[in-house]
Amino acid sequence: MPVPAPDVVRAADAELAVTDLPRARRFWVDALGFEAIEEDDEVIYLRGYEEFLHHSLVLRKAPEPGLRRLAYRVRTPEDVQRAEEFFAAKGLPTQVVPAGTTRGIGEAVRVEDPLGFPVEFFHHAEHGPRHVQRYDLRRGAEPARIDHFNVLTPDVQAAHDFYAELGFRTSETIEDDDRLYAAWMFRKSTVHDIAFTGGAGPRLHHIAFFVPESHHILRACDILGATADHAHIERGPGRHGVSNAFYLYLRDPDGHRLELYTSDYYTGDPDHPTARWSVQDPRRRDFWGHDVVASWYREGSTAFGLDGEPKPLVHPPVSEETVHVGADGIGVVTEARLQQS
């Protein structure tokens, strides 16, 4: 008798280990405008202005940077138990953590998924103050809410198939006749809660926060330029092919990648179709055909297992970057331009 999957509502919280908390605070709070709802010398709890839960991102001081957990909210307290049974039935590591292990979150279960990621499922959560109309408090990029996780994994097909078993549906893919290079999967009615980027893993690729409008992304760029912190800008701003979102990728002082993201689309109908992109289409990752910098494919954050140890990396046989002529089409785009001249 298969063990039923928990009813996952959405990507809801994440915890990053950072090596210098004041330095991280200057980036995430002072520059980008995240709200520090609670903090001390060891930890900062951050949230977006639209959010009603206590927080959606935890920055915790540690000797080494990395990903401590990706957390999904589930619909009922019983779904926390269901999550534990679902993963335990697959022989995967699980641990129940008491309420308050993370400030504002009730009893939760932490697991290592088959890809090697530390994943948490929780239901009970404390509500923070309602700041959605506190325009007097909004600053920087005015981050609204956590939107999705993106992870580096060597076998995107296996990742896709497991999260489909967990009840996630697929909004978009990048593929060719031989393989699936990337996939975007959702539980909430937007393009994704989790995306899989082919590469050495398990590593975190990025955590994305939704901002109200594209001008909030441009403001983030101008703020970082004004303080001579422009080196934090890795990729963009631009328009995605996949998801149609307007985007910007930043690297925090520890190298963790954050995406500011807005204007993707609704996916809530039961027959929502999957959009399939060819790996040879230069518009797939940037709709205007701009190249993707190599670091975007190659770099990610270490993932720590439930035992707190860094997860060893497994490398993929083939990567999108190599298939698509260098870092995402430099060769192809150059050739095309040469032919036009």
Ligand SMILES: O=C1C=CC(S(=O)(=O)O)=CC1(O)O
């Ligand atoms: O959120 C995303 C939506 C689209 C893309 S891509 O670069 O367009 O593939 C990347 C992404 O996963 O960060």
Ligand SMILES: [Fe+2]
């Ligand atoms: Fe993303």
